[in-house]
Amino acid sequence: MTKHSSRTIWRSLAAAAAVLSLGISATACSSGGGGGGGEDADVLNVGQISDSVAFFPLYVAEENGYFDDEGVNLGERPRLGTGAKLAAALTSGSIDIAAGVITDAFNLHENNDKTRITGSLVTEYYVDIIVGENYDGPGVDAPLEERVQSLVGKNIGITGPGSGTEALVKYLFGTIDKDPSKDSTLVNLGGSTTGAIGALSEGQVDALAFFQPVGQMAETQGVGEIYISPQRGDIPEMAGQLHGALFSTTTAIDAKPEQIQGFNKAIDSALGFIADNPDDAAKLLKTYLKATDQETVDALIKLLPEEMATSTTVPEDGYEKAVDFHVNSGLIPEGPAYSDIVWDEVKE
Numbered sequence: 103m104t105k106h107s108s109r110t111i112w113r114s115l116a117a118a119a120a121v122l123s124l125g126i127s128a129t130a131c132s133s134g135g136g137g138g139g140g141e142d143a144d145v146l147n148v149g150q151i152s153d154s155v156a157f158f159p160l161y162v163a164e165e166n167g168y169f170d171d172e173g174v175n176l177g178e179r180p181r182l183g184t185g186a187k188l189a190a191a192l193t194s195g196s197i198d199i200a201a202g203v204i205t206d207a208f209n210l211h212e213n214n215d216k217t218r219i220t221g222s223l224v225t226e227y228y229v230d231i232i233v234g235e236n237y238d239g240p241g242v243d244a245p246l247e248e249r250v251q252s253l254v255g256k257n258i259g260i261t262g263p264g265s266g267t268e269a270l271v272k273y274l275f276g277t278i279d280k281d282p283s284k285d286s287t288l289v290n291l292g293g294s295t296t297g298a299i300g301a302l303s304e305g306q307v308d309a310l311a312f313f314q315p316v317g318q319m320a321e322t323q324g325v326g327e328i329y330i331s332p333q334r335g336d337i338p339e340m341a342g343q344l345h346g347a348l349f350s351t352t353t354a355i356d357a358k359p360e361q362i363q364g365f366n367k368a369i370d371s372a373l374g375f376i377a378d379n380p381d382d383a384a385k386l387l388k389t390y391l392k393a394t395d396q397e398t399v400d401a402l403i404k405l406l407p408e409e410m411a412t413s414t415t416v417p418e419d420g421y422e423k424a425v426d427f428h429v430n431s432g433l434i435p436e437g438p439a440y441s442d443i444v445w446d447e448v449k450e
Contacts, residue, residue, distance in 0.1 A: 146361040147177040150201035152293035154313040156346030162372035172364035183293040184262035198354040203266035207349040221414030224346030227332035230317040259307035273431035343423035
């Protein structure tokens with residue numbers, strides 16, 4: 103990432119923070135809590151990008167009463183749509199904890215060295231490349247290079263700039279010495295799963311780079327198929343890297359250490375529940391994903407044990423693989439040291 107692009111991201115964050123502070127902060131204050139020790143230091147405000155499977159443990163913890171068990175008083179939990187907005191909310195103090203992807207934490211840390219990763223959620227890259235049913239390209243069984251080459255010149259839907267969805271496209275194009283910003287058209291769709299499916303089915307985009315469960319939804323609805331999937335092993339060098347993550351700032355951590363520790367304990371209980379109770383977890387997943395059909399839920403519940411973290415502890419090996427991915431794809435110039443960005447409470 104160039105210095106210019108770094109400054110551009112930071113200006114975007116600052117602008118978004120100004121907008122978000124008018125909305126989210128007002129809501130947080132009305133509920134008695136602001137980020138980083140607002141009016142009510144007993145309230146923990148958590149923001150997340152979307153209702154993707156990475157954040158299912160938050161829903162499980164809430165529904166099963168694990169936050170209550172740990173004495174955590176949750177405030178607002180807005181779905182902010184993109185990692186940039188998530189980071190801006192942290193910067194403005196509107197939220198205390200962000201549930202996003204490690205790309206978001208890296209982007210924020212580049213301009214704010216107080217950023218800390220406070221927990222693991224998913225330890226596989228859970229973004230897929232999904233193509234429409236009439237996609238003009240080699241089949242899903244073709245060599246990876248041929249599938250990537252077929253994406254050149256296509257309209258590819260992503261959640262937004264600087265996101266984990268864009269990161270995968272940049273990485274794949276880099277393997278064939280291409281730049282998606284020049285050799286394709288990246289279409290910003292935000293974090294809506296139904297919006298992404300609609301864009302694909304209506305031909306607004308040729309392909310999507312989107313988080314689960316969009317790929318599974320496309321297949322069960324007959325509007326597309328999962329074309330390239332790091333999670334299923336299509337890109338071996340990406341296996342086992344930390345992807346879904348919780349992150350915060352030292353300002354919020356210092357203001358609310360006990361609440362954040364309690365939050366992580368609740369998430370640990372949720373991760374254990376998902377691993378040990380697949381039938382009950384499937385029922386909660388169905389309600390979490392709302393209108394998602396049962397076939398999609400059944401497909402997802404089989405994947406969760408393979409990709410969910412076993413606890414909020416941040417594995418150093420998985421962290422280093424994430425750094426390598428981001429550096430090799432040109433998303434960051436270099437990764438922060440594990441000891442510098444990972445909160446002491448969740449280090450191995």
